[in-house]
Amino acid sequence: MTPAVTGVAVALPGAGDPQDLLRPAPAGAAPVDPTAVIGRKGLRFKDRATQLGLHLAHAALTDAGLLHDGAPTAPGDRIGVVVSSNLGNADTVCRAVQTIAKESTQALSPMDTPNASSNIIASETAIRYGLRGPNLTVCNGPSSGLDALRWAAVLLRSGRADHVLVTGVEPDNEVTRRLVDGPVADGGAAVVLSRTPSGPARALLGPLVRTARAADTAAALAGRQPDGRLWLGAGPDPVPDGARRIALTGWGELSGALGVVQCAAAAGWFAGGGDSPVVYALAGTAGAALLAPEATR
Known part of the structure; x- marks a missing residue:
């Protein structure tokens, strides 16, 4: 069983479509406004990462035909959620620590403390959209992001879910900028992986590998799927000679969102008629092959 990408969403300043990711990031683009997609209701006390995650979830589930009028169109207990975010609620956690240090736990806001949960984006997504399948956050x-896709594929192959929403998101704020020493993407991407798509697939998720070195990852991917000529990364990753490389660096630090953004970019590549039937995604010491839907026919 090869998991199929059946829904895609992108929310980055200047990018609202997967094909936008294949072009240079525009300068001076306005921040993403989640209220334009999901309205203001229920967002007042949510942190920025959760608001962005809810925006992406709504758009990806709708694109996959799994959401209508805010409710799932398939059994909610068969739809899982996997979120990847390394910096997501760091601002909330730091603010809570500072409040306790300066005053006491009595000064903590009861409306803010739930946002300190490491699984807040995934849990809020499940609650808002009625997704009762497996629910977890990856932060490593x-x-x-690629590991989140891998865990989603495991859930599908094991029969734990029929669809899994995978969201990669990072917020841009004073705390996250201090942690990574620069601007953060302030957004991300989401994809829906399905066991048996009811409509056309946007891409297929091929081998995912993890090795000790990035060079080993590239060699392993090239050995398994030798037809790939497009490589998506976050820097000067080792790729075969003559291969085309797109470095997704102009959007700011993608961190935990990177792998999911790569998957969305691959879907955009295939939708635009890209001439490589296999797209490789490299992030750290992990890699994934993303295949055109026709690749297994």
Whole structure:
């Protein structure tokens, strides 16, 4: 069983479509406004990462035909959620620590403290859209987004879910900028992976590998799917000679959102008629092959 990408959403300043990711990031683009997609109701006490995650979830689920009028169109207990975010609620956690240090736990806001949960984006997504399948957050550095896709594929292959929403999102604020020493993407992407798509697939998720070195990852991917000529990364990753490379660096630090943004970019590549039937995604010491839907026919 090869998981199919059946829904895609992108929310980055200056990018609202997967094909936008294949072009240079525009300068001076306005920040993403989640209220334009999901309205203001229920967002008042949510942190920026959660608001962006809810925006992406709504758009990806709708694109996959799994959401109508705010409710799932398939059994909610068969739709899982996997979120990748390394910096998501760091601002909330730091603010809570500072409040406790300066005053006491009595000074903490009861409306703010739930946002300190490490699984807040995934749990709020499940609650808002009625997704009662497996629910988890991955937070482990540069490879986090690709690992989230890997865990989603495991859930599908094991029969734990029929569809899994995978969201990669990072917020841009004073705390996250201080942590990464620069601007953060302030957005991300979401994809829906399905066991048996009811409509056309946007891409297929091929082998996902994890090795000790990025060079080993590239060699392993090229050995398994030798037809790929497009490589998506976040810097000067080792790729075969003559291969085309697109470095997704102009959007700010993608961190945990990187792997999911790469998957969305691959879907945009295939939708635009890209001439490579396999797209490789490299992030840290993890890699994934994304295949055109026709690749397994």
